Amino acid sequence: MSVLTIIEADARDALQRIEAASVDLILADPPYPEIDRPYGRLSVAEWWDLMLAVCAESKRVLRPHGSAVFILQPNAEKIGQMRGWLFEFQAWACREWNIVQDVYWWNYTTLPSAFAMPQHGLLRTSVKHCVWLGAPDCYRNQDAVLWTESDRAKAERLANRANRRVGSPSGQGVNKHTVSNAALRRGGVTPFNLIPTSNGAGNGESGSYGHGAGTPKALCEWWIKYLCPVGGTVLDMFAGLGTVGYVAQQLERNAILIERDARAVKLSRERCGVPSGGRSSAR
Ligand SMILES: C[S@@+](CC[C@H](N)C(=O)[O-])C[C@H]1O[C@@H](n2cnc3c(N)ncnc32)[C@H](O)[C@@H]1O
Known part of the structure; x- marks a missing residue:
């Protein structure tokens, strides 16, 4: 909550x-x-x-x-x-x-x-x-x-990038299978x-x-x-x-929002489901 x-x-x-x-x-x-x-x-x-x-x-x-x-x-x-x-x-x-x-x-x-x-x-x-x-x-x-790949096009771009690093001018060779295996295990890359x-x-x-x-x-x-x-x-x-508060709620984090503009505050209360006049809401 x-x-x-x-x-x-x-x-x-x-x-x-x-x-x-x-x-x-x-x-x-x-x-x-x-x-x-x-x-x-x-x-x-x-x-x-x-x-x-x-x-x-x-x-x-x-x-x-x-x-x-x-x-x-x-x-x-x-x-x-x-x-x-x-x-x-x-x-x-x-x-x-x-x-x-x-x-x-x-x-x-x-x-x-x-x-x-x-x-x-x-x-x-x-x-x-x-x-x-x-x-x-x-x-x-x-x-x-x-950094995850959500579709095939992105996956291909990542593979190409990894391939380019193999035998790079810096001499730091990277085994592309090692890179993609690590990505698979972690669910993404750094x-x-x-x-x-x-x-x-x-x-x-x-x-x-x-x-x-x-x-x-x-x-x-x-x-x-x-x-x-x-x-x-x-x-x-x-x-x-x-x-920030709207997203924090969705991610199960607490949030404190401060805003001086009354119109923005009213709209953010509507958006985040905080009752008007109320200061906080538990979900
Ligand atoms: C760039 S906007 C923030 C947008 C916000 N992250 C969003 O997604 O809606 C900056 C906000 O800071 C508010 N602001 C400016 N000076 C302020 C102050 N001294 N105290 C509180 N809020 C202030 C403005 O009214 C404005 O709504």
Whole structure:
């Protein structure tokens, strides 16, 4: 039985009321600076104020082997000139906390934008950084997120990749039968640090549920299975329409959602089956 709690409040206030060392995984898709959203626009300085406060409380509420994953996408000052906030945040996190590993979400369904127009010659923006913070020995379950083959085409691609590694230029030969036998025994192979997930609205995979900046359900599912044990607790302090909580419930994890926008809270309560006015629901 899992419990879902939805709190309508500013993240900075509500986090202070969460018990210390009570959360296994923080999974959040925070607002980005200098982007116009229905929920406002933050300057870079305001964004830092918010994130420094959130990170301090995040460390406090996480269990010793817990992790925080913040999904962030760099943006640009103008064409050909990136803003530095995300890179500086990662450098800050290396100094003040610990980045366990660099991981990226690749949204392979992103359409070309103005940046990628032929006259600018830049590339399609399709990768978000999943900034994974925690202790070097934090809890993680690789078996839960193996890179599996669900259809024949994928299986063939994997076989081709394994074959190419045989007698590779590095000289590290790999016996393809050893690779495929290991994959069969484990039910998949070691996942990449690039998580390919569609954000295609309307195909059932998107977590948007009418939110302009929704997080895909498949991406939430991947992180929750990987970093939160069954029966553990996931926290999202920028919950939007509650995708993290919705998925956590399905995976038998408890969830605490914090969101300051009343309309988003109402919709996430409907979506997750939490009675309006009620703060938590047991399933
Ligand atoms: C990118 S969206 C999150 C989307 C969410 N993961 C989902 O799938 O629906 C960021 C959310 O953070 C909320 N937010 C922004 N600043 C906040 C704050 N200080 N406290 C709480 N929520 C905040 C916004 O209202 C918005 O819904």
